Amino acid sequence: MDYVVKRIGKMAFYARTPSGHDIHMDAKETSGGDGSAPTPMETVLAALMGCTSMDIVAILNKMKVEDYKYWISANCEYAQEHPRVFTKIGLIYHFAGKDLPKDKIEKAVSLSQDRYCSVSAMLKKAVDITFKIEYEEDET
Template identity: 45%
Template sequence: MQTASVKWIGAQQFVATGPSGHAITMDSDRESNKAPGPMEMVLLALGACTATDVVSILQKKRQELESLEIICSGERAKEPPTVWTKLEILYRLRGRLDDAAVKHAIQLSEDKYCSVAAMLKKTATVSWRYEILPADPSTIQGHL
């Protein structure tokens, strides 16, 4: 079993240490806003989880990915518990990428690999979309 610890450090601030030993400061008070809050961390975890999948899958497909940005947006329930009820994920990819390969990588993450998304789908509708931006001309290698 994996174990995480959360220690109160004053006000509504906490230091969370995960099984890896890395620590993250969190702040539940949105007015002081000194660190991400717990539900904000869930959005960040969703983005990082699916990003990991997509990068790995595209590398295996030998796609020339230059950059990836994932923007996760969401709405929460009005009454407690204020769980995520609607999530939208936008993938912005840059590189020499095949549209079908990108779509397949995202679908695999959505349907099979992203554990965070699998948990969030229990309370939220999750929609996905992507934009493929052209490769940076300075990175394209050509021959004269």
């Protein structure tokens, strides 16, 4: 696979993926950038959250789980010295709906974390990733 990253500003870059999509990145103003786009580390965390979310939605679709709201949030800790890598990532899977099938949701999340999410599998080699599931009863 061929990737290309080009400089488009002081510390701003865009990446062209093999599928033809552009990803813009920039450094924070405190690091010499304009803050015009996510930092590379922010895109890594977004990739993790996107990867596991796509797994979960696909697995729940196969399980015929419908009518739920879903979102994911994360908190993380960084190393104090360079390289400022993630040292801990905590994922929080949020599900809202009426009569949620918690057993199927828990299975989908576990399958994503333990088997399918390639971003998670790669990051787990270097960072402690934990997760929890939160449920919200939603009458709509």
